[in-house]
Amino acid sequence: MRKKTIIPLFIACLVIVGISFSFMNKHKNDVTPFKPDADNAGLKLPVGFGANKVADNLGKARHIVITKDGSIYIKLMKVVDGKGILFLQDKDKDGKYEVQTAFCNYGGTGVTIKNGYLYASSDKEVFRYKLDENEQVIDPANPEKIITGLLARRQHQTKSILLDNEDNIYVNIGAPTNSCQENDRGLESKGKVGCPILDSAGGIWQFKANKLNQSYADGLRYATGIRNVMGLDWNTQNNTLYVMQHGRDNLNSSWPKLFNTKQSAEIPAEAMYMIKKGDNAGWPYVYYDTYQHKNILAPEYGGDGKKEGSKEFINPIVAFPAHMAPNALLFYTGNMFPERYKQGAFVAFHGSWNRAPEKQAGYFVAFVPFKDGKPAGEWEVFADGFSGLNEVMAPREALHRPCGLAQGPDGSLYVTDDVKGTVYRIGYNINK
Amino acid sequence: MKKIICAAILIIGFLSNSKAQIKKKDIVAKTPTNQLAKGKILYAKHCVVCHQADGGGVMGLNPPLIKTDYVLGDQKRLINIILKGLDKEIEIDGETYANPMPGLSHLSDQEVADVLSYIRNNFGNKASIISPAQVKVIRASKTK
Numbered sequence: 001m002r003k004k005t006i007i008p009l010f011i012a013c014l015v016i017v018g019i020s021f022s023f024m025n026k027h028k029n030d031v032t033p034f035k036p037d038a039d040n041a042g043l044k045l046p047v048g049f050g051a052n053k054v055a056d057n058l059g060k061a062r063h064i065v066i067t068k069d070g071s072i073y074i075k076l077m078k079v080v081d082g083k084g085i086l087f088l089q090d091k092d093k094d095g096k097y098e099v100q101t102a103f104c105n106y107g108g109t110g111v112t113i114k115n116g117y118l119y120a121s122s123d124k125e126v127f128r129y130k131l132d133e134n135e136q137v138i139d140p141a142n143p144e145k146i147i148t149g150l151l152a153r154r155q156h157q158t159k160s161i162l163l164d165n166e167d168n169i170y171v172n173i174g175a176p177t178n179s180c181q182e183n184d185r186g187l188e189s190k191g192k193v194g195c196p197i198l199d200s201a202g203g204i205w206q207f208k209a210n211k212l213n214q215s216y217a218d219g220l221r222y223a224t225g226i227r228n229v230m231g232l233d234w235n236t237q238n239n240t241l242y243v244m245q246h247g248r249d250n251l252n253s254s255w256p257k258l259f260n261t262k263q264s265a266e267i268p269a270e271a272m273y274m275i276k277k278g279d280n281a282g283w284p285y286v287y288y289d290t291y292q293h294k295n296i297l298a299p300e301y302g303g304d305g306k307k308e309g310s311k312e313f314i315n316p317i318v319a320f321p322a323h324m325a326p327n328a329l330l331f332y333t334g335n336m337f338p339e340r341y342k343q344g345a346f347v348a349f350h351g352s353w354n355r356a357p358e359k360q361a362g363y364f365v366a367f368v369p370f371k372d373g374k375p376a377g378e379w380e381v382f383a384d385g386f387s388g389l390n391e392v393m394a395p396r397e398a399l400h401r402p403c404g405l406a407q408g409p410d411g412s413l414y415v416t417d418d419v420k421g422t423v424y425r426i427g428y429n430i431n432k
Numbered sequence: 433m434k435k436i437i438c439a440a441i442l443i444i445g446f447l448s449n450s451k452a453q454i455k456k457k458d459i460v461a462k463t464p465t466n467q468l469a470k471g472k473i474l475y476a477k478h479c480v481v482c483h484q485a486d487g488g489g490v491m492g493l494n495p496p497l498i499k500t501d502y503v504l505g506d507q508k509r510l511i512n513i514i515l516k517g518l519d520k521e522i523e524i525d526g527e528t529y530a531n532p533m534p535g536l537s538h539l540s541d542q543e544v545a546d547v548l549s550y551i552r553n554n555f556g557n558k559a560s561i562i563s564p565a566q567v568k569v570i571r572a573s574k575t576k
Binding site: 077156183184250252253254261264354356357396397401418 | 481
């Protein structure tokens with residue numbers, strides 16, 4: 001008799017606790033376990049890795065960030081139905097994420113999460129949105145504007161953003177020209193003396209992450225002489241900023257007497273820099289030569305393809321092939337991938353255009369092993385096949401182009417594509 | 433006096449006629465196919481790096497030359513794009529392009545005519561040939 005009443009009571013208690021628990025966490029999401037598609041989403045990956053498409057047709061999906069419960073925020077370059085940030089979850093755990101909400105009325109590239117806020121950039125401003133305990137935006141319509149009035153002309157207009165662990169935010173401000181010429185990309189046009197644009201662009205600026213309405217006067221030009229950066233990340237091992245520069249174009253079309261089309265396709269390197277406060281990487285005065293492995297004086301400033309540049313400029317720590325357009329950089333800190341990937345750098349290469357008439361390059365995600373903030377081996381192709389082609393002659397042919405990278409709470413790697421708006425998830429699965 | 437005038441008229445007539453003959457020969461030598469063949473080489477040298485082998489341009493950076501209003505439409509505007517370049521936001525099928533196009537005024541009238549005739553009859557385009565004379569007039573005029 002007693003037993004008979006205790007058991008239902010116990011069950012009722014469990015139900016009540018369960019309901020209240022789920023009520024408290026009604027926004028809480030569980031990380032979808034990684035499961036590769038049969039064809040690994042069309043990607044070529046190292047042995048043991050797999051991939052699936054978690055979303056598709058989202059628009060020009062640029063940078064991406066994953067919350068601690070596995071939900072996704074994506075910044076769109078161009079608003080879709082008036083909205084520029086997408087929030088996705090996979091509620092039924094079938095591996096496909098659905099857009100739950102869309103907000104923000106501006107297009108842009110940067111999005112990241114730090115200390116209870118979602119940060120996002122337009123081409124001229126940076127905003128932040130307070131997050132609740134599940135890292136969901138509390139008031140999507142009313143962000144705080146933390147940075148405003150940044151230079152954004154037509155070229156290299158996008159702003160990528162990154163926070164360190166001391167409440168500083170770093171913003172790239174791309175130079176609005178190829179090489180600071182009098183006549184941009186023109187034939188044998190000289191460089192402007194003392195390239196004036198470096199006062200407001202061509203570098204990385206540092207601002208406070210928690211101060212409103214800052215502009216140039218409130219910020220610090222943290223590093224200069226960097227033509228345009230889209231991929232940047234903070235290495236927590238040595239507490240240092242790393243950036244991927246988009247190197248200069250048009251050596252042949254502007255300087256046909258000095259560079260043939262093949263040299264123009266292969267020079268300069270796409271450079272990864274380790275940045276310390278005050279560094280100068282030398283744009284537009286020098287470029288890093290893929291073959292000579294040094295900074296060479298730019299033809300706009302009297303160079304002939306051989307003369308070395310000033311020693312005041314820093315050298316890259318990794319030099320990739322030319323024009324591959326690195327659009328994202330991520331230091332891997334997860335536990336899912338094998339040991340050699342830990343602390344290493346993933347780089348999403350959007351893919352080249354400035355190599356024509358040679359075939360194009362990039363359109364893949366590369367990996368560089370790192371130890372204590374220094375490269376510990378050669379770079380390698382990690383994920384390929386985004387373009388859907390064996391070789392890309394013209395960028396328009398590529399079906400997908402990698403653009404953003406993010407690490408999930410389980411250690412899987414997310415890659416966005418801004419052609420079709422596909423989101424890939426790459427995981428490691430020993431049983432496969 | 434009359435004789436002299438007559439002779440002068442004859443001579444002038446002969447001269448202008450022979451000039452006209454040379455011009456005619458010129459035109460015959462530059463049949464559209466020849467112009468298009470030259471245009472193709474010029475495209476590979478001066479345009480392909482930005483507009484690409486398929487004329488498809490580069491997403492967000494350099495516009496396509498496939499059936500655009502600029503390629504098929506107003507010839508004066510088209511010639512001016514080559515001579516003076518272009519650096520303002522244009523929209524093609526809802527897309528905009530961030531890069532500038534530098535002026536290529538170092539190309540001769542004939543070269544501009546050839547490369548434009550080529551792009552107007554390639555990449556799925558079909559439009560009239562552009563003559564060097566048209567380029568010459570626009571190069572000389574100050575207005576844009």
